Amino acid sequence: MSDTCTPTLPGFTCGLDATLRVIAGKWKPLILYFLAQGGPTRYGELRRAMRDVSDKMLIQQLKELTADGLVKRTDYREVPPRVDYALTPLGESLAQALVPLCTWGTENLVEVTRVFARRAASGIDGARSPGGALR
């Protein structure tokens, strides 16, 4: 890994640290991913696309992403509410940076799956951190 990080940054350990803090949140990377697919942009669609997200969480994360300038929210102010979300250029570039992680995940699916099998095997995650899930 070439050093794209170390240039001592104001507040962050390095560039990686900064990025991670921006995408911190259980659903943000996934939201970025779905939006990057040019896929569903309406709230409801997004909601259905991401299995297991609660309204509270999805909305909260979307708000933060919007406030952080990664996503642009458009409210059509129509009668049955209509709102959609899209990536801003900044969000678009972040999504690009996430691609290698997607790739790594799929390419190493076998290993990753084994990893989780092991984690689960050690008595309901007994060998791991106190508690239980990328903050």
Add this chain to the structure above:
Amino acid sequence: MSDTCTPTLPGFTCGLDATLRVIAGKWKPLILYFLAQGGPTRYGELRRAMRDVSDKMLIQQLKELTADGLVKRTDYREVPPRVDYALTPLGESLAQALVPLCTWGTENLVEVTRVFARRAASGIDGARSPGGALR
């Protein structure tokens, strides 16, 4: 973003999801980063290199990374304990995938800094999630 994710995976939403679950943990990406730099590999050095990590956390994360096969721990069984950590090939490849994130962070440092300034400005993080830090 080309679709390196969607191939419906067993347990994960997509490859990105899988990867994120592996590196989930406040210090894992950073550890991977430091080890990838060929930098400090002995426990104590690592500890000092990463400002603000507590023993408990560093050890815990190293244990998990080791158990997950991303890091290899070598105990020299010497008298004043000597142990060092190194990336396995799998860990190495993950570290590679993290590079774009490092780059994104440094390249967009200005925007990212603004983002955090805004977050902090809204009354001790008032406009954000309940509480305060990537889970």
Add this chain to the structure above:
DNA sequence: TTGGGCACTTACCAAAAGGTGCATACTTGT
């Protein structure tokens, strides 16, 4: 002998992050 470093471990706690469920206000389908 006192102090320090090494690599960890353990117990106890605070905070953060996320989940559930209910509510809104209006419309369209049955």
Add this chain to the structure above:
DNA sequence: ACAAGTATGCACCTTTTGGTAAGTGCCCAA
């Protein structure tokens, strides 16, 4: 008339995460 869908808001509660502080065993230097 009633259920359902739309995009959120809010209160409350649990789980998860991470921090602090103290301790362990052993060796070396002052």
